[in-house]
Amino acid sequence: MSGIRIRGTGCSLPRQTVTNQDLSRMVETSDEWIYARTGIRERRRCVEESQCELALNAARAALEMAGASPADIGVCLVPTITPDYITPSTACMLQKELGMPEDTVCFDLSAACSGFVFGLHTAQALLAYSRRKYGLIVCSEVLSRITDYTDRGTCILFGDGAGAAVVEYSDRYAPMPSVLGARGDRESLYAPGIGRGEPPVLHMGGTQVFKFAVETVPECIRALLDRAGLTPEDVDQFVFHQANRRILERVMKKMGIPEEKVWMNMEHYGNVSSASTAIALDDAVRAGRLAPGQKALCCAFGGGLTWAGALVELA
Numbered sequence: 001m002s003g004i005r006i007r008g009t010g011c012s013l014p015r016q017t018v019t020n021q022d023l024s025r026m027v028e029t030s031d032e033w034i035y036a037r038t039g040i041r042e043r044r045r046c047v048e049e050s051q052c053e054l055a056l057n058a059a060r061a062a063l064e065m066a067g068a069s070p071a072d073i074g075v076c077l078v079p080t081i082t083p084d085y086i087t088p089s090t091a092c093m094l095q096k097e098l099g100m101p102e103d104t105v106c107f108d109l110s111a112a113c114s115g116f117v118f119g120l121h122t123a124q125a126l127l128a129y130s131r132r133k134y135g136l137i138v139c140s141e142v143l144s145r146i147t148d149y150t151d152r153g154t155c156i157l158f159g160d161g162a163g164a165a166v167v168e169y170s171d172r173y174a175p176m177p178s179v180l181g182a183r184g185d186r187e188s189l190y191a192p193g194i195g196r197g198e199p200p201v202l203h204m205g206g207t208q209v210f211k212f213a214v215e216t217v218p219e220c221i222r223a224l225l226d227r228a229g230l231t232p233e234d235v236d237q238f239v240f241h242q243a244n245r246r247i248l249e250r251v252m253k254k255m256g257i258p259e260e261k262v263w264m265n266m267e268h269y270g271n272v273s274s275a276s277t278a279i280a281l282d283d284a285v286r287a288g289r290l291a292p293g294q295k296a297l298c299c300a301f302g303g304g305l306t307w308a309g310a311l312v313e314l315a
């Protein structure tokens with residue numbers, strides 16, 4: 001039985017910062033309200049950068065940390081809900097730009113904010129059938145493209161950015177435990193696609209999503225730890241989807257997880273959908289909060305409604 005470990009991580013963030021004060025000039029809100037309800041102070045917004053450029057830069061940073069070359073990549077996945085093109089996939093564009101071999105399995109993956117963990121799970125499964133033993137997961141989002149800046153209930157939450165990880169598949173590693181789920185919910189959090197006759201912007205029932213998250217995330221953590229035969233004390237760092245500080249505080253309280261074991265960066269980047277968890281993991285690694293041999297529990301939730309958790313180890 002083989003499994004994956006994380007070899008390298010990276011991220012890329014657009015230059016422009018949008019503060020809560022900036023938003024308070026666009027909708028009726030305030031820095032105090034936003035910070036108290038979400039823990040967010042600012043987020044990034046693409047002006048000149050494309051979704052593919054962000055992905056490329058994050059991928060390069062992760063490859064560099066891993067000491068891996070594009071020629072080593074057997075599987076390249078791009079979880080995203082805001083690709084530059086419907087076709088070709090961003091993964092195919094990365095294949096060309098980075099120079100990955102033609103038989104690298106490249107595709108985009110749609111699992112909203114749970115995308116990074118869906119990507120880790122899928123990469124582990126597909127690498128079993130690949131001649132090359134490295135996988136590249138690149139979450140890249142330009143949520144500002146699908147944000148309604150007249151809706152104060154949503155526009156305060158979202159930001160743009162990309163996060164990436166290079167994983168190594170080996171028979172030296174045990175399979176990475178993961179738990180994934182989806183509920184087939186089209187009302188709580190959705191953005192209409194082409195041909196729906198509506199602007200393609202995010203709609204959200206904030207209270208429903210909040211409730212869903214504070215119930216589902218602890219269940220997901222419990223299922224994951226049970227599967228791995230571990231307790232929260234065995235986890236070195238919890239790396240959650242950075243949707244909202246209050247959601248994570250409820251989760252910590254329910255699970256008895258101390259705050260110093262939870263990496264949080266939503267204050268600076270807001271909710272970057274699939275990229276949130278990947279950026280948080282990269283941040284935690286670069287800040288020295290996760291070292292080789294240590295375990296991180298990644299858990300995310302979002303549109304679908306989906307949820308996903310994985311216990312990752314650093315190589």
Ligand SMILES: CC(C)(COP(=O)(O)OP(=O)(O)OC[C@H]1O[C@@H](n2cnc3c(N)ncnc32)[C@H](O)[C@@H]1OP(=O)(O)O)[C@@H](O)C(=O)NCCC(=O)NCCS
Nearest residue numbers: 028029033037113152153156206207209210243244301302
């Ligand atoms: C969006 C969210 C911050 C709203 O906070 P909340 O405490 O649930 O607030 P409510 O929606 O109940 O609204 C309370 C009041 O604040 C108002 N309000 C909403 N957004 C506001 C804003 N940006 N600024 C000021 N007031 C605002 C509402 O209009 C409402 O006013 P009313 O009582 O006069 O009707 C919160 O529901 C949330 O974080 N949900 C989860 C969202 C999430 O994580 N989504 C992504 C998942 S991947």
